[in-house]
Amino acid sequence: MTAATSTPAAESAGQPARAHWQHRLAERGVDRQLWLLTPALLFVVLLFLYPFFYGLGLSFQPTEGRPFSDYARFFSDAYQRATIWTTLGLSLPAALLNVVASVPIAYRMRGRFRGKRLVTILLVVPITLGTVLTAQGLLNFLGPTGWFNRVLTAVHLTDEPIRLIHNYWGVFFSLIITGFPFAFLLVLSYLSGIDPTLERAAATLGAGWWQRFRVVTLPLLMPGLATTFCLTFVLAFSVFPSAVLVGNPAGETRVISIAAYQAAYEQYDYPYASAIAMIMGLIELVVISVVLFARTRFYTGSTGGKG
Amino acid sequence: MTTGTKAFSELRLEGVSRRFGGHDALRDLDLTIEAGEFVALLGPSGCGKSTALNCLAGLLPLTGGSIWQDERRIDTLPPERRGFGMVFQNYALFPHMSVRANVAFGLRMRRLPKDEIRRRTEEAIRLVRLEEHAGKLPGQLSGGQQQRVAIARAVVLEPSLVLMDEPLSNLDAKLRLEMRTEIRRLHQSLGLTTVYVTHDQEEALSLADRLVVLRAGRVQQIGPPQELHTRPANWHVADFMGYRNLWSMRVQAAVDDTVAVERDGFRLVGDPVGPVAPGSEVIAAVRPEDVRVDQAGATTNAVPAEIEVVEYQGRELAAEAVTATGVRVHLRTDRRVAPGDRVTLSMDPQRLLVFPGDSAPAAGPAAGAALLEEPGLVG
Amino acid sequence: MVTTTAATGAGAAGAPDVRPRRRIVARPAAWFVWGAVIFFFLNLLGVVGSVLVSSFGQRWFNSWLPDGYTSKWYGEAWTEFALFQVIKVTLEVSLLVVGLSLLIGVPAAYVLARRNFPGKRTIYLVFLLPILMPPITFGIPLATVLYKFGLAGHLSGVVLANLVPSVPFVILTMTPFIEQIDARIESAARMCGAGLRSVFLHVLAPLLLPGMLASAILVLVRTVGMFELTFLTAGPDSQTLVVALYYSMSAAGIRAQQSVDAMAVMYTAMMVVLLVIALRYVNPTQLVARVKEEPEP
Numbered sequence: 013m014t015a016a017t018s019t020p021a022a023e024s025a026g027q028p029a030r031a032h033w034q035h036r037l038a039e040r041g042v043d044r045q046l047w048l049l050t051p052a053l054l055f056v057v058l059l060f061l062y063p064f065f066y067g068l069g070l071s072f073q074p075t076e077g078r079p080f081s082d083y084a085r086f087f088s089d090a091y092q093r094a095t096i097w098t099t100l101g102l103s104l105p106a107a108l109l110n111v112v113a114s115v116p117i118a119y120r121m122r123g124r125f126r127g128k129r130l131v132t133i134l135l136v137v138p139i140t141l142g143t144v145l146t147a148q149g150l151l152n153f154l155g156p157t158g159w160f161n162r163v164l165t166a167v168h169l170t171d172e173p174i175r176l177i178h179n180y181w182g183v184f185f186s187l188i189i190t191g192f193p194f195a196f197l198l199v200l201s202y203l204s205g206i207d208p209t210l211e212r213a214a215a216t217l218g219a220g221w222w223q224r225f226r227v228v229t230l231p232l233l234m235p236g237l238a239t240t241f242c243l244t245f246v247l248a249f250s251v252f253p254s255a256v257l258v259g260n261p262a263g264e265t266r267v268i269s270i271a272a273y274q275a276a277y278e279q280y281d282y283p284y285a286s287a288i289a290m291i292m293g294l295i296e297l298v299v300i301s302v303v304l305f306a307r308t309r310f311y312t313g314s315t316g317g318k319g
Numbered sequence: 320m321t322t323g324t325k326a327f328s329e330l331r332l333e334g335v336s337r338r339f340g341g342h343d344a345l346r347d348l349d350l351t352i353e354a355g356e357f358v359a360l361l362g363p364s365g366c367g368k369s370t371a372l373n374c375l376a377g378l379l380p381l382t383g384g385s386i387w388q389d390e391r392r393i394d395t396l397p398p399e400r401r402g403f404g405m406v407f408q409n410y411a412l413f414p415h416m417s418v419r420a421n422v423a424f425g426l427r428m429r430r431l432p433k434d435e436i437r438r439r440t441e442e443a444i445r446l447v448r449l450e451e452h453a454g455k456l457p458g459q460l461s462g463g464q465q466q467r468v469a470i471a472r473a474v475v476l477e478p479s480l481v482l483m484d485e486p487l488s489n490l491d492a493k494l495r496l497e498m499r500t501e502i503r504r505l506h507q508s509l510g511l512t513t514v515y516v517t518h519d520q521e522e523a524l525s526l527a528d529r530l531v532v533l534r535a536g537r538v539q540q541i542g543p544p545q546e547l548h549t550r551p552a553n554w555h556v557a558d559f560m561g562y563r564n565l566w567s568m569r570v571q572a573a574v575d576d577t578v579a580v581e582r583d584g585f586r587l588v589g590d591p592v593g594p595v596a597p598g599s600e601v602i603a604a605v606r607p608e609d610v611r612v613d614q615a616g617a618t619t620n621a622v623p624a625e626i627e628v629v630e631y632q633g634r635e636l637a638a639e640a641v642t643a644t645g646v647r648v649h650l651r652t653d654r655r656v657a658p659g660d661r662v663t664l665s666m667d668p669q670r671l672l673v674f675p676g677d678s679a680p681a682a683g684p685a686a687g688a689a690l691l692e693e694p695g696l697v698g
Numbered sequence: 699m700v701t702t703t704a705a706t707g708a709g710a711a712g713a714p715d716v717r718p719r720r721r722i723v724a725r726p727a728a729w730f731v732w733g734a735v736i737f738f739f740l741n742l743l744g745v746v747g748s749v750l751v752s753s754f755g756q757r758w759f760n761s762w763l764p765d766g767y768t769s770k771w772y773g774e775a776w777t778e779f780a781l782f783q784v785i786k787v788t789l790e791v792s793l794l795v796v797g798l799s800l801l802i803g804v805p806a807a808y809v810l811a812r813r814n815f816p817g818k819r820t821i822y823l824v825f826l827l828p829i830l831m832p833p834i835t836f837g838i839p840l841a842t843v844l845y846k847f848g849l850a851g852h853l854s855g856v857v858l859a860n861l862v863p864s865v866p867f868v869i870l871t872m873t874p875f876i877e878q879i880d881a882r883i884e885s886a887a888r889m890c891g892a893g894l895r896s897v898f899l900h901v902l903a904p905l906l907l908p909g910m911l912a913s914a915i916l917v918l919v920r921t922v923g924m925f926e927l928t929f930l931t932a933g934p935d936s937q938t939l940v941v942a943l944y945y946s947m948s949a950a951g952i953r954a955q956q957s958v959d960a961m962a963v964m965y966t967a968m969m970v971v972l973l974v975i976a977l978r979y980v981n982p983t984q985l986v987a988r989v990k991e992e993p994e995p
Contacts, residue, residue, distance in 0.1 A: 035383055048805035051802045052802050052865060056825060059858060060827065060828050061824070063836065066842070067836075067839025067842060067843075070842065113734065133977060134742070136973065138742055138745075140972075143925065144940050144943050144944050148749055148947055153748045158744075162762060189745065192738065246830065257947055269832075269834040272838055273834070273838075282842045286838065290835075292835050293831065293832075376885070376889060377888075378888070397893070400891075405889040407885070409880065409882060411880060411886040412883075413887070414883075415904045428893075429891055469886075
């Protein structure tokens, strides 16, 4: 590096050792360009890893009791423990429904047709608007005097307005409204990554459409579906604003993030809040690992498309 | 900033090596390039030829050895301070700049005066005959034109050394021949020193003053085209230089400059290359064009055979024949042979080279071919 | 799923039979799919539309549409929620986050796209983690740390918290973009005598500009819409629009429902404007598919 300007005589002195060292680094692909990583590394260490481990450490230093007593406190309190099932009871069905509903629709729409871009743009809208606005809309739309119940009574499906907000269903709908487009667009991009000639090849070999889907496309799509499920699940699992706004935050939609939030911002018990956040992360990790483990059982190589 | 335009009398590569995490892409390359020379690095993909070129350019740090420009060590310099020009396989033109701006780029980097930049740019564009395309973007040009721009961009700096990395492999057959002549013409008229990487032996033979054949990161042979063509150093080089017939055989007798070899009753007399002792495993090699068909008066190396496959190739036919003992012979002939014809093949003992086999006893041509195709970093 | 047996049955029945029967079977499936899509969009329209209509309504109670229309709620919301201040904060936060995350993310994306070095996979995974984790999980420890250092509760804390998912996002969107720029173009520039700085200035920057623009707009959209992290770190005078909306909603009953709706419409309008701009540069799926298919294990 610095030897550039020095004369051959000056080089010969310290050269062998340094050259050797440089050669070793070069072989492993290390050089000055890697310094470009520093800002990002610094960032991730200071703003992500440090807070995370700080939180982890904090969760073992409860304001009173032994290191694990905050965890014990969470699991021994039935009201707190129930949040786990509440959260899973909301997020697993919602994620599953979003992914399963996406498949046939994406399968039908994967080709080119007029208005496809419009459809995708419209689908992006609820995702970008986010859960807070969706909650506000759902309060109006699904409320006892909202349009949804009005239509139902108008066509005589019900006589009484159905209660759809401030309970499980309000939150569930909000997870569908934001989660379905998300899952759909992901599934669509995985589907268009599968080379369409594979299905044509299967057709020339005598496979009907269902067989083509079942034997060729679906197995190739499975890893993508697993990933989609994970991402949709993560979104649904961390549900917070809609659980408060369209749900019943003290009762049937008291999800785990509400428990964590209350510990931190209402009781100012940061160790307890950290412990709940860690439990939350752990549960999510378990679900994702199970899905990703199942994913390894499928073929995950190239699918030949423009992917 | 120093410009590299000052000439040198020789460029020395001493034990240049490059490893990629335990894999030797290039090992102990020793080579001296004289000013004005056209050197071709030749070998199949994965042989280390592009690695060698990138090390020379400075785009890849060495993991061993050194490079000297006369008495100045240059392998520690970054590429932009070596003053070499380079032409890339895929041209690597700046897609957002016009032809003119591409060619002028290096001159601008050297902060030359404006009118000199303009003068030299126009000159270089004229040299590659692209005057009417000077304002276009690279995307609007054909492959051949893009390659001309790349060459102009490299030579406009009057570099002390021009490096070319398979510059013709993305062109179609006809253009390739045209550009080949063009490159040789530029090399001569501008008095350049050129290092040229290719996997095409014909291209290397026709362009270079000297060839360096590489295999699996090691030099196999360095020499002028004539020598490589008629006298490859080992059977791997022979295989690469177009000796399509490679037969695993055993030496029966060796006398001075002839050697008799045999396998299953198939007997030949040839010219030994390297040490061959009676009883040792060898590989006999001959080019298809050196196999004669039904030549009157041919007695040595005359073998009866039956023609099996015939490919029409213009004035000649390429054919594959099988001898009574089942040996396959590739040949080229202007006789109109047809599948099923019974013919007598003959080979001039001077043109039949006998190489020592590899140290591994089972290594026949088939095993060798597998070695040559072994995957690795390209070049 | 009814179609399953029908289709396979037709397949077994013999060749001439297959075509007509399959078409009959396929049709209800198509109807079903399109029906589901239309039903979804109708509900979506209802959700957004009811907010919009309500924000212009005089009085809307137990009827299909409001009694009369007015735009007074907008004025009321503007003053009541101090929306000028809120929008100003939103823009400040978003622009700072966009700028900083590009500054930090693009060089890292460059190295990750171009180089191979020991530990690269680990580093890549660490960069991915913040977007794989739900914001609440790391947001609570992060907010705790930021409060500890006195950074939370005002603008800098909100910006820092929002950087956490934004920088990885920039890295994720820029890496494939840089990968598709041929590395040999940079080599060519260096062979022409350009130093690292010139290569960046004259060759890389112009080629990367579209990619940076795309990822900037994506980060902008996501930051404006980011609720959780901002919510956890914002103080009273550093709320972004979406957080202010949340607070006004959870304090329902105190203010007129319509002025909350008006605020929601303003937020929607802001997002739609950003979305329209964004869609000029990126394809819709990119707004969503934030995780590139990870390298196979």
